[in-house]
Amino acid sequence: MKQFACGDVVAGCPRTFTAVDSDGILTEVNGHARSDHRLADVPAELVGQVLLAIREIA
Template sequence: MKSFACGDVVPGCGRSFTAADESGILAQVAGHAAADHGLTDVPPALVEQVRAHIVPA
């Protein structure tokens, strides 16, 4: 299992995600980015920041 806290990349955001693997986290984060942060297209640099903050759950 892996986890990611959005606040590690976007200060003030309290959402966190858990999934079996990195791709599961990234899928959840993409939906969250669109719905809650208005990012319909997640830039590669942001994806790399998210990847850098994914940790074992």
């Protein structure tokens, strides 16, 4: 399982995401970025930061 805490990339955001793989995390984060952070398009740089912040969990 993988986990990502949005606050690791966007200061102050409390949301966390858990999925079986990085693609699942990216799918969830994409929707979150659009709805909660009002990003029409998620920049490639932000995607890269998310990928670097994803952690493996037990």
